Amino acid sequence: LFSDGRSSDGQVQRWMRGGSSLVLRRIRMTLDTWEQIDRTSRELSVGRTLDTGAPLTGTAEGDPADFEAVDEVGLPVIPPESHMARARQRNRGEAMLRRPYNYDDPPERGEISNSGLIFAAYMADPVRTYVPVQQRLAEQDALNTWTIPIGSAVFTLPPGAPEGGYVGQGLFEG
Numbered sequence: 001l002f003s004d005g006r007s008s009d010g011q012v013q014r015w016m017r018g019g020s021s022l023v024l025r026r027i028r029m030t031l032d033t034w035e036q037i038d039r040t041s042r043e044l045s046v047g048r049t050l051d052t053g054a055p056l057t058g059t060a061e062g063d064p065a066d067f068e069a070v071d072e073v074g075l076p077v078i079p080p081e082s083h084m085a086r087a088r089q090r091n092r093g094e095a096m097l098r099r100p101y102n103y104d105d106p107p108e109r110g111e112i113s114n115s116g117l118i119f120a121a122y123m124a125d126p127v128r129t130y131v132p133v134q135q136r137l138a139e140q141d142a143l144n145t146w147t148i149p150i151g152s153a154v155f156t157l158p159p160g161a162p163e164g165g166y167v168g169q170g171l172f173e174g
């Protein structure tokens with residue numbers, strides 16, 4: 001997940017070699033309507049069980065998901081429009097490290113709630129990795145019914161400081 005210093009347009013940025021990019025998004029969740037639907041509907045929207053986090057085709061969180069499995073009437077056990085089916089990594093280039101944080105702020109005037117997710121993901125190249133995943137979710141994701149993106153930013157994280165040096169030093173070297 002560390003950059004080789006090459007951006008998606010093929011340009012080499014030596015100071016970025018060994019660094020990463022951070023995609024940060026504030027995504028509000030309309031939890032009041034999310035809580036109105038029953039547990040099964042919530043699980044079908046995500047593609048995982050709410051208690052163990054296992055895929056709907058498994059029993060433990062780490063079990064691989066079976067997107068081909070169908071139930072007794074022939075419907076997919078993990079719906080193709082579920083968040084998991086849409087977001088899952090389709091190739092090595094889409095590997096990212098996710099570290100989301102929940103927020104629950106006091107509601108503003110007239111609001112019932114003001115909570116959601118600060119979605120944080122680290123990767124070598126956001127254009128190669130993040131954009132295709134986000135495009136799939138924008139096209140279709142059962143969770144979109146309950147999410148409202150508020151803001152989004154991409155940060156560049158330079159590699160660690162060299163011995164005796166400082167973070168970002170490579171930026172000032174020729």
Ligand code: HEM
Binds near residue numbers: 134137147
């Ligand atoms: C409020 C917004 C979101 C919520 C509530 C949410 C929730 C979840 C949950 C519950 C899971 C399954 C458990 C886990 O693996 O962590 C998951 C998986 C995942 N999410 Fe999200 N997510 C949100 C936004 C996003 C966004 C914006 C992206 C990236 C574009 C994303 C990418 C992923 C990926 C890649 C997985 C792993 C899928 C797999 O199991 O292979 N999510 N998310």
